[in-house]
Amino acid sequence: METVLKNTRPTAKQMFLDPRTKILLCLTVSSVMISSDSFGIMNIVLPCLAAIPLLFLILLKKPQIAAYYAVMYLFTATVPRLLMPHVSPLFNLLFTGMIAMFTKLIPGMSMFCLLVLTTTVSEFVAAMDRLHIPKKFSIPVSVMFRFFPTIREEYKAIRDAMRLREVGSWRNPMEMLEYRMVPLLTGLVTIGNELSTSALTRGLDSPVRRTNVCPIGFHWQDGVALLLCIAVITCFVLSTFYGW
Template sequence: MKMEIDYIFESKKSISLDPRTKIFLMIIVTTIMTAGSSVGIMYYIRFATLILPLLLLSIDKKWNIVCRLLITYSILFILELKIFPILSGLGFFILGALIGIYIRILPGFIMGYYFISTTTVSEFIAAMERMHLSNKIIIPLSVVFRFFPTIKEEYSYIKDAMRMRGINLCGDPVKMLEYRLVPLMISITKIGEELSASALIRGLDSSGKRTNICKIGFKLLDVLLIIYSSLLFLGFIFL
């Protein structure tokens, strides 16, 4: 039975990273991209950092997101470095500032998306327990970890319901508020309560040692990515 379970998990995720590696990479990418400059050696460090989310998404075969990220980031990067410096006016200054902020936070959001979409709650809890964190931290984080994907799913259901009823919300913010946001806010309240109850039912608040069917651990790919990102961070600090 154990061999069958192991086979199912290994075949489902032939290439997977340890959740702790994903958290580490997410912190490194967010720090370098938001705090780093685009002058001198930092230009190349930021470019090398941007490779990380693209590489991880490619490993997970999310080619559509990789292409969209490459196109979006290339356009914004060209606008920031080549177009807006030669333009003048308050409007261009504000737009350039917004684009600059978006360029810096976009890779961090992509890493967050990758982390949530490729990590199950059980894997996340197992990783947190390996880090010897308290249940007072693990339980709220596990609820939040499941909260955002559930909200996204609920919002898609609301959109489908509006489409089936022929309600077009384009250009009407009042209808948008009434038919989408109000049901979503009600769903958020219920979902929060249900996820909290689910966490307690699964025994997450138990003081005893829990077993976990998920197999986590550092592999060669984890080690290589940690070394690569650590070198980038050292360059960010000292260069």
């Protein structure tokens, strides 16, 4: 059994990366995109960072979502530069500034969504145990990994039920808010309690070291991702403190 598990290769659903590598990539992309400005060497680094979620979407065979991401990023990256010289300062501050802010947020948000969608709770808990992260952090985050997909499933169920009753359409926003959002918000409390109870039932809070059958581990692609993160952080430091 142990030999079979060690020889199991990561699937495309895992983005061919260890969960710890995906967490590092998510933190690197989001922090550097938000903290840096587009000048000097960062004019090359920032588009490369924005292309990382696009690459993973292509690897996961999500061409439609990848196209949406590419169009949205290109729109938010080019429109402010085209409109800025031709609009008033007030409009420039309200509109183009808001769009430019999305350029910094979209890659980090996309990486977080990919992290949640491609990492199971067992893989995340195993990765946290390997890093010796305290249970006070790993248990709430592991519950969160199931919380967002459960919210989506709950909303789909409420939406289908309201469609069968022909109530709560977009033509009547107040009715939709009453018949869709109110049941969803009410169910969120129950969902959170159930997921917390499920995590405790599985023994996630046990002080004894847990065994895990998830085939996590570092491979050559994790080394490439680590070198990429080191190179990006180095470029960020050189650009911030030395003006490269």
